[in-house]
Amino acid sequence: MSDESAILSIRGLDTSYGRIPMLRDVNIEVLRGQVCCVLGANGAGKTTLVKAILNIVKADKGSMSMSGEDISTWPTHRRVQAGIALSASAAGSFQKMSVDTNLKMGAYYIKDTKLLEERLAEIYRSFPVLRERLQQKAGTLSGGERTMLAIARAVINKPRLLILDEPSLGLAPIMVEEVFNIVKQLALQQMSILLVEQNAVKALSVASTGYVIQKGAIVFCGSVQDLAKSEFMDNPVM
Amino acid sequence: MKLKRTIPSIFKLPEPILIVLCNILIFGLAFAMLRLSYQYSLACVAITIAVLLLMDIKGYINHLFSLYIRHKKIAFFSALLCLLVLPILLAGLRYESHIAIMALIYAMVCLGLNFQMGSTNMVNFAPAAFMGIGAYSMAVVTVKLGASAWLGLGMALVLCAFAGLLIGLPTLRTKGYYLSLVTMALQLAFTQMIKNIASVGGPNGISDIKAFSIAGHSLYKSYTLPLLGKVAPHFFYLYFCSILLIVLIYVALRIYVSRYGLALNTIAQDEIAANCLGVDVSRQKLLAFVLGGLFCGVGGALYAGLTSFVGPNDFTFSRSLVYICMVILGGMDNPLGVVVGAFLLTVVMEKLREFADYAQLVYALLLVIILIVRPSGLIPKRVRDYCALFNRRPQQEIEEK
Numbered sequence: 001m002s003d004e005s006a007i008l009s010i011r012g013l014d015t016s017y018g019r020i021p022m023l024r025d026v027n028i029e030v031l032r033g034q035v036c037c038v039l040g041a042n043g044a045g046k047t048t049l050v051k052a053i054l055n056i057v058k059a060d061k062g063s064m065s066m067s068g069e070d071i072s073t074w075p076t077h078r079r080v081q082a083g084i085a086l087s088a089s090a091a092g093s094f095q096k097m098s099v100d101t102n103l104k105m106g107a108y109y110i111k112d113t114k115l116l117e118e119r120l121a122e123i124y125r126s127f128p129v130l131r132e133r134l135q136q137k138a139g140t141l142s143g144g145e146r147t148m149l150a151i152a153r154a155v156i157n158k159p160r161l162l163i164l165d166e167p168s169l170g171l172a173p174i175m176v177e178e179v180f181n182i183v184k185q186l187a188l189q190q191m192s193i194l195l196v197e198q199n200a201v202k203a204l205s206v207a208s209t210g211y212v213i214q215k216g217a218i219v220f221c222g223s224v225q226d227l228a229k230s231e232f233m234d235n236p237v238m
Numbered sequence: 239m240k241l242k243r244t245i246p247s248i249f250k251l252p253e254p255i256l257i258v259l260c261n262i263l264i265f266g267l268a269f270a271m272l273r274l275s276y277q278y279s280l281a282c283v284a285i286t287i288a289v290l291l292l293m294d295i296k297g298y299i300n301h302l303f304s305l306y307i308r309h310k311k312i313a314f315f316s317a318l319l320c321l322l323v324l325p326i327l328l329a330g331l332r333y334e335s336h337i338a339i340m341a342l343i344y345a346m347v348c349l350g351l352n353f354q355m356g357s358t359n360m361v362n363f364a365p366a367a368f369m370g371i372g373a374y375s376m377a378v379v380t381v382k383l384g385a386s387a388w389l390g391l392g393m394a395l396v397l398c399a400f401a402g403l404l405i406g407l408p409t410l411r412t413k414g415y416y417l418s419l420v421t422m423a424l425q426l427a428f429t430q431m432i433k434n435i436a437s438v439g440g441p442n443g444i445s446d447i448k449a450f451s452i453a454g455h456s457l458y459k460s461y462t463l464p465l466l467g468k469v470a471p472h473f474f475y476l477y478f479c480s481i482l483l484i485v486l487i488y489v490a491l492r493i494y495v496s497r498y499g500l501a502l503n504t505i506a507q508d509e510i511a512a513n514c515l516g517v518d519v520s521r522q523k524l525l526a527f528v529l530g531g532l533f534c535g536v537g538g539a540l541y542a543g544l545t546s547f548v549g550p551n552d553f554t555f556s557r558s559l560v561y562i563c564m565v566i567l568g569g570m571d572n573p574l575g576v577v578v579g580a581f582l583l584t585v586v587m588e589k590l591r592e593f594a595d596y597a598q599l600v601y602a603l604l605l606v607i608i609l610i611v612r613p614s615g616l617i618p619k620r621v622r623d624y625c626a627l628f629n630r631r632p633q634q635e636i637e638e639k
Contacts, residue, residue, distance in 0.1 A: 054514060056510060056513070056514070075518075076513045076514065077513055077516050077517055077518045077519070080513075080514060080515060080516035081516050086514045088514075091508065091510050091511035091513075091514040091515075092508060092511055093511070094503075094504055094507045094508060094511065095507065096507060097503070097504075097507070101500070104500075105500060105504055105515055106515060108497065108500075108501065108515050108516050108517060109516045111497075153515070
């Protein structure tokens with residue numbers, strides 16, 4: 001795989017919490033315009049990986065590059081401005097602010113009002129649920145609506161790479177269905193997505209390449225067809 | 239919309255007239271509080287607080303706010319007119335003018351403190367130290383160096399911004415209680431330092447600070463005016479402070495509705511989330527400290543110009559607590575609420591002088607009662623409406639399409 005086709009490539013990433021090592025020698029490539037999923041059980045290091053990509057958790061070792069450009073030393077906000085967007089429970093919505101403000105906060109560094117209006121209009125079209133709740137405080141939304149808001153807030157920037165950290169977490173089956181419909185739509189629009197999930201069946205239905213992470217190390221890497229046939233899918237915890 | 243509250247029938251006046259009446263009422267109340275003897279003045283304060291609380295429960299304050307935003311030109315100019323009339327009413331009254339100026343200066347300091355405390359949720363226990371830096375730079379420039387007061391104000395701004403940066407840097411590494419402790423230590427260190435530096439007067443302070451003057455006319459001097467006769471020396475100084483406060487309120491509101499204000503609010507709510515949306519958290523926090531420092535610096539310089547004396551006792555830890563109380567009472571993260579809080583507490587503090595030794599006790603009791611009844615302040619912050627005050631609202635246009 002060459003660096004040019006990869007929107008994000010991580011090589012030899014190590015992280016630790018204090019003295020306890022978390023990720024060991026993680027290599028991941030997210031190809032342009034594709035959905036890449038990372039599967040793993042609780043405590044496998046999925047969220048740590050996401051945090052390391054955004055430099056919320058500092059990497060001990062390893063390098064990271066975006067479209068061939070080395071971003072290892074960049075602070076979080078610079079990575080975000082370069083086009084990585086995160087939708088995760090770790091970075092929740094601003095509960096005391098209105099949905100409208102939350103969305104506009106997603107477009108924080110779009111300074112052009114006209115562009116902002118266009119983007120907002122697009123978001124209202126693809127997320128009709130949010131449109132009805134614009135003036136409501138984000139804290140009063142239901143779990144599903146909150147996940148929608150988190151995704152909407154992340155895609156309003158048209159990011160080069162969208163990271164979805166467990167979008168199905170704590171949702172009713174019908175809402176999970178709806179969330180993954182949105183992910184499918186985004187995939188159809190050729191958005192590069194890194195989907196980090198526990199719900200393997202759902203994740204495999206939208207992704208094209210897959211990784212499996214166990215105890216902080218990548219144990220499988222390949223296409224979803226191979227992953228679906230592999231022994232990891234028999235594991236009930238996933 | 240079903241959420242919209244019904245307005246009582248007395249408010250069915252045309253909106254512009256209602257705004258003008260409101261402004262007259264607000265400034266009339268302010269004048270009454272300043273002018274009346276302590277029993278009536280304190281009664282006025284109590285009634286005002288009660289009415290504000292009642293209005294907020296009924297939702298009228300939000301209604302009033304949106305009314306003011308809709309007719310901001312009328313609201314602004316009628317308020318300006320009232321503010322210009324106020325010094326004329328106070329023309330011959332030295333003591334009352336003095337309280338009014340103090341209230342304006344405190345309001346500036348509180349506006350500065352609000353950037354850190356209200357918007358970003360970093361409780362800064364050192365506003366008095368910032369104010370002290372402003373006042374002392376004014377004193378040193380005018381007395382020791384013999385330069386003009388304007389240069390002193392400029393110096394105060396530069397030094398306070400620098401001090402904000404200096405205090406801001408260590409606080410980037412701390413959060414919550416620890417941050418407050420750091421600022422507390424800085425406040426205590428400042429007072430001790432000033433007491434021990436002989437060249438700034440030590441415990442005796444610096445006296446004979448020059449007042450501001452425009453084209454050779456001092457702003458703090460008793461003039462004889464055509465219609466008003468001999469006015470108190472505070473007359474022009476009150477105008478000067480009012481104009482500066484208007485400018486500062488404008489700046490504060492402008493920042494509040496801007497992306498910077500929004501970024502500060504998001505940092506207060508969830509730092510990681512703010513960072514993940516592209517906010518440079520360190521820079522924004524430093525900005526809050528520098529801005530706060532600037533506002534406090536203006537306040538300090540004006541304070542030095544008013545009293546013509548600065549000493550370490552004017553900028554102690556207990557003063558910092560008073561400013562914090564003003565911000566909490568007025569309503570955190572609401573620039574207008576903060577100004578109201580500063581005014582009310584200044585009046586209460588001054589009028590309580592009648593109680594002599596018991597003043598502090600009564601003051602503390604009042605605060606405790608208010609904090610129990612109303613922890614979020616008299617005019618609490620509203621759910622923010624990005625772009626509402628100064629920009630046009632993009633959302634309405636989209637709905638039209």
